[in-house]
Every structure is written in C-alpha cells, then in structure tokens.
Amino acid sequence: MRTERNLTRRLDRVFARLDREPERPAHIDVPRMSRHRVVLFTATLAFYLAIVWAVVIGSWLVRLDWQVMFFRPYQQWPEIHAFLDYYVVLGQRGPTAVMVAAWLGWRSWRQHTLRPLLTLATSLLLLNVTVGAAKLGMGRLGPHYATVIGSNEMGLGGDIFPSGHTANAVVTWGILAYLASTPRARRWLSALSALTSLGVGLTTVYLGTHWLSDVLLGWAAGLLIMLALPWFEPLIARTETALFDLRDRWRARRSRPAAEPAVPVAPALLTPRGTAAEQPAPAREPVATTRASRGLAHLAPGPHTARSERSPVTPAGSRRPPHADRLPRGTSPSARPLAGG
Numbered sequence: 001m002r003t004e005r006n007l008t009r010r011l012d013r014v015f016a017r018l019d020r021e022p023e024r025p026a027h028i029d030v031p032r033m034s035r036h037r038v039v040l041f042t043a044t045l046a047f048y049l050a051i052v053w054a055v056v057i058g059s060w061l062v063r064l065d066w067q068v069m070f071f072r073p074y075q076q077w078p079e080i081h082a083f084l085d086y087y088v089v090l091g092q093r094g095p096t097a098v099m100v101a102a103w104l105g106w107r108s109w110r111q112h113t114l115r116p117l118l119t120l121a122t123s124l125l126l127l128n129v130t131v132g133a134a135k136l137g138m139g140r141l142g143p144h145y146a147t148v149i150g151s152n153e154m155g156l157g158g159d160i161f162p163s164g165h166t167a168n169a170v171v172t173w174g175i176l177a178y179l180a181s182t183p184r185a186r187r188w189l190s191a192l193s194a195l196t197s198l199g200v201g202l203t204t205v206y207l208g209t210h211w212l213s214d215v216l217l218g219w220a221a222g223l224l225i226m227l228a229l230p231w232f233e234p235l236i237a238r239t240e241t242a243l244f245d246l247r248d249r250w251r252a253r254r255s256r257p258a259a260e261p262a263v264p265v266a267p268a269l270l271t272p273r274g275t276a277a278e279q280p281a282p283a284r285e286p287v288a289t290t291r292a293s294r295g296l297a298h299l300a301p302g303p304h305t306a307r308s309e310r311s312p313v314t315p316a317g318s319r320r321p322p323h324a325d326r327l328p329r330g331t332s333p334s335a336r337p338l339a340g341g
Contacts, residue, residue, distance in 0.1 A: 066149065091203075104117055115179075118236045140211075166210075167222035170219060
C-alpha cells in the first residue's frame with residue numbers, strides 16, 4: 001500500500017508539472033566561441049585538409065581503402081547485416097531530421113522560444129552547403145563503382161567523399177547535445193551522439209557503400225559545423241526577434257476592429273456632352289381630371305350633417321320594400337304616427 005501511494009504521489013507531481021503553464025527561460029545557456037573551441041575548430045580543419053590531400057595524392061590512406069574493400073566485411077560477418085541495414089537509417093537525413101525536429105519543436109513550444117528549431121535549420125543548411133559542395137567538387141566514386149584498382153577514383157562524377165551519412169549523424173544527433181540545458185546533459189548527449197555517428201560511419205564501410213577515408217572526412221565535416229555554430233548565434237537571435245515581431249503585428253492586425261462598411265451610392269448616369277439637345281424629352285403621362293376632382297371633393301364647402309339625421313337610402317336593386325313607418329334615428333317614439341289614424 002505504501003509503495004502504491006508513493007507511486008501515485010510521484011505521478012501526480014509529474015502530471016502537475018506538465019500541466020503547469022511554461023514560461024520562456026530567463027537565461028538560456030548559449031555556447032560562445034571560446035578559445036578552446038577555436039583551437040578545436042582549427043585542429044579539425046587541419047585534419048579535414050590533411051585527409052583530402054592524402055586521398056588526392058594517392059597515399060597510404062588510399063591503399064588502406066582498397067584493403068578494407070577487398071576484405072568485404074559484409075561477407076565476413078553476415079549475421080549482423082540485417083541489423084546494420086536498419087541501423088544505418090540513423091544517418092539518413094530525412095528520417096533523422098524529422099525525429100529531431102519533432103522533439104525540438106515540442107521543446108520550442110514548451111519554452112516559448114524558436115532557438116532550438118532555428119539552430120537545427122542553420123546546422124542543416126550549413127551541412128547541405130559544405131558537404132554537398134565537397135561531394136560535387138571532388139567527384140569520387142564509391143567502392144561498388146571503382147574502375148581502377150589502387151586509384152583514388154577522384155574527379156569521375158561520384159558524390160561519396162565525404163560521407164553524407166556520417167556527417168549527418170554527427171550534426172543531427174550532436175545538435176541535441178549543443179542545445180542541452182545543463183552541463184551534465186551536454187556531456188552525456190555528446191558521448192551518445194559521438195557513438196551513434198561512429199557506428200553509422202563504420203556501418204557504411206561494412207556495407208561497402210563508402211571508403212574508410214570517406215567516413216573520416218565525414219566525421220571532420222560534421223564536427224566543423226558543430227564547432228562553428230556559436231558564430232551564427234547572433235544571426236539566430238535576430239531571426240527569432242524578427243519572427244516574433246512579425247507574429248505580434250499579425251495578431252494586432254487580426255484583433256483590430258473591422259471598419260464600418262460604406263453605404264453604396266448609386267452611380268450617376270452621365271449624359272454625353274452635346275447629345276442632351278438631340279435626345280427627345282420623355283413624354284409625360286396625362287393626369288386624369290376625374291382623379292383630381294375626386295381627391296378634392298372633401299374640401300368643397302357645404303353643410304355638414306350628422307349621420308343620425310341622414311335618411312336611410314335603400315340601395316338600387318334591393319328586394320327589401322321601403323318601410324314608411326320607420327323614423328330616422330334620434331326621433332322620439334311619441335312622434336311616430338299611429339296605425340289607422
């Protein structure tokens with residue numbers, strides 16, 4: 001009984017906290033471009049350029065790519081092939097962006113801020129521009145489409161260098177750590193996103209869709225975007241302010257009372273100049289004289305008699321015989337003549 005009561009109290013506290021109207025946080029921990037972050041960004045950029053140079057000149061890294069490809073990991077461990085086919089989805093841009101955007105959208109609604117969604121949009125835009133440009137610029141073919149053994153397969157119209165799955169996993173899951181509200185949550189989410197992106201990159205090598213150097217460059221490309229995000233925080237803040245101002249103006253316009261509708265005025269018919277004299281005047285209808293005389297008959301002077309003094313008139317064509325013994329109204333009965341006299 002005590003355990004059930006404790007569980008009920010905890011659930012009540014959780015639901016009461018969820019039902020409470022949230023407020024926008026007064027202080028949001030926005031990462032800044034510190035000296036430590038600048039050093040990491042510089043080192044990652046140097047690593048990125050070193051990998052590109054090692055592949056371009058056909059160094060030992062290219063020979064390692066071919067050795068891994070001939071090893072064919074998907075044939076060495078076929079029992080995990082089905083699981084890794086689903087696991088690699090964690091690096092695909094469409095499904096991961098939808099899942100993360102749903103979580104950040106709910107968080108934005110609860111905290112009354114657009115920063116989580118705007119940060120995600122900024123990072124994905126940087127990812128598409130930088131990684132897409134590198135893919136198209138270097139044009140490397142993948143292991144399944146390689147033409148010459150031992151070559152770097154550069155400039156042949158491919159689009160796998162760097163690995164888009166790996167870079168997308170680093171950015172999409174790393175954005176959760178970047179937006180964490182506490183240092184402890186940031187550390188745990190950073191480790192989780194690093195392991196997820198590492199697994200996605202190695203999975204693409206296992207499936208034979210990427211060279212090992214593609215995965216290394218994809219990690220570097222995603223990490224560069226995550227390290228450079230604090231430089232875009234002022235732009236994100238200005239965009240959020242502009243969107244909120246636009247929303248307030250739209251609400252004010254909707255709440256403004258509508259103006260009274262103007263009374264429609266019949267349009268005046270304009271007569272063309274110089275044609276008024278040529279057009280015949282409309283004929284007037286003749287007025288009947290009988291109607292006018294009837295209308296003025298009650299105004300004619302004359303004696304006015306009361307209704308009681310008028311003699312009854314038998315209408316023409318009536319079958320009722322006239323009664324001579326009837327007197328007009330108002331006459332006393334003594335003045336009535338006696339019968340037979």
